[in-house]
Amino acid sequence: MVLNTPSISKVRYGIIGCGMMGQEHLRNIALLPGASVTRIFEPDDAMAAASLSMTPGSQRAFSLAEVVTSPDVDCLLVASPNFRHAEQLADIAALRPLPVLLEKPACTSLDSLRDLALLRKAYPAPIWVAMEYRYMPPVARLTEEAHSQIHTGPLSMLSIREHRFPFLVKVGDWNRFNRYTGGTLVEKCCHFFDLMRHVLRSEPVRVYASASVAHNHLEERYADGVPDILDNAYVVVDFANGQRAMLELCMFAEGARYQEEISLVGSRGKAECFVPGPGRFWPAHLGAAPVPKVVISPREPKGPRELDVPVDPVALAAGDHNGSTFYQHQRFNAVVRGQGEVEVSLRDGLAAVLMGLAAQESARTGQAIDLTRGDYALAQI
Incomplete structure (x- = not known):
């Protein structure tokens, strides 16, 4: 170890x-x-x-x-x-x-x-x-770039792409239905809406989503009926400080080399990270699973610089989240012992849910959802 x-x-x-x-x-x-x-x-x-x-x-x-x-x-x-x-x-x-x-x-x-x-x-x-996801080593390294602004300058754009496998089987199949999960853009994507707020250090003001059920679970039947969870989406979020963020989700793309690709673009340059999916799903005949990377691409002098961000093998083997569950537990454990501060508050969690619910509603209605007033006002939390 x-x-x-x-x-x-x-x-x-x-x-x-x-x-x-x-x-x-x-x-x-x-x-x-x-x-x-x-x-x-x-x-x-x-x-x-x-x-x-x-x-x-x-x-x-x-x-x-x-x-x-x-x-x-x-x-x-x-x-x-x-x-x-x-x-x-x-x-x-x-x-x-x-x-x-x-x-x-x-x-x-x-x-x-x-x-x-x-x-x-x-x-x-x-x-x-x-x-x-905050605690995946490559994502944490990218967040440092965002907050330091050394290589990017002030940020204008944040893009998150997750191309992954369909939802796994859960006890009772509860994760097949919006009424139990909150919807895919809540259940799965609250992680990414949390990252947007965390990286950009600003509050969302408007959400627009386009999404559908294209391929997954269409032949499945349960006592609760036909699954209604989304399997692909684009979500655009406007932030109070003028920045924009986008999420691209596809849940029938598990053949990709990387599961998550995140990019930041500012006035001075671009920074990206590339995160592989769970190692247990990587095909053995392809050899070792990919190593996570961060890529720094300044506007001047031009030329990207790739940095490997390997994850401790013990933490990596303990779960499906690129070692992040262990690093999260270290910090929570310190809080319990009175030696640390909560880094992801209940308000943070509720903000991510509200963004996901707004995205679900936008996908349903085809309308952008205002987060400054009405049922989806962020101020209520």
Whole structure:
């Protein structure tokens, strides 16, 4: 193991929801010295058994309340299905408001967003929304370029392209329907709307989206009906400081070398990063998976400069998010120990959801959505 993590005092985690993403969190918590998982609430028996096998000494709980009120729990990870997040956070607030790492999206509707906006102001403990993409090493390196402006100058444009695989199978198939996920532009893309705000350091004022269901899940049938989640989209966002950002999403392009490509353009030059998808999906016959890159392209003197941004192999092997889940947990763990500050607040998480909901509505109606007034006003959070 080559991770460089300082020795820490013991922090005991309670887990609410432990499916595919929850188990990625378990693998990363296991890399933190002094951290342990003591309680797991996971209604699905198979997922619960798999999770317990990964966390020696942990116990299965049979309710959220059992986890939250257990004296051997110091903080909580909520990784349940999207549509459970708001109600579960409200239950936690009523029972015992512990520090929470809340998986994205924070919620899935305007009503739950308004409820959480009120909860945010009263909750006495830290809430960190899990926006893993901020902590991917190549994305973090690109963000440094954006904030320093050394090579780009003041930014004018931000473009994010994600070409990836379709949604994976989840327990109960809840991720096939907008009413459970919030819609693809909330469920998947809140990460990217968060990155836009984080990189540009400005608030969005208008969203326009064009999207459809072109290829994925068209032949699937469930008790809830035919899947209605979008599988491709363009989203354009105008920001208060005059900058513009664009998202290009395609969920039937898993043959690409890189899954995410992000570019920044300013008055002095351009900076880009290239991020491969999960290593477990890279075809073995092609050899080693691609190494993430950052490319700096100044206007003068002309000529791009490529920088490899390798990810620690231990962190890389612990999940599907380019090592970011581990780096996020390091920082959240420090907050629990009183040695750090929340970097992705509940307000950040709600802003990303609001942008996603506005994009879903724009795609539905064909109209741009104003984020300065009305139902989608950012001021309400």
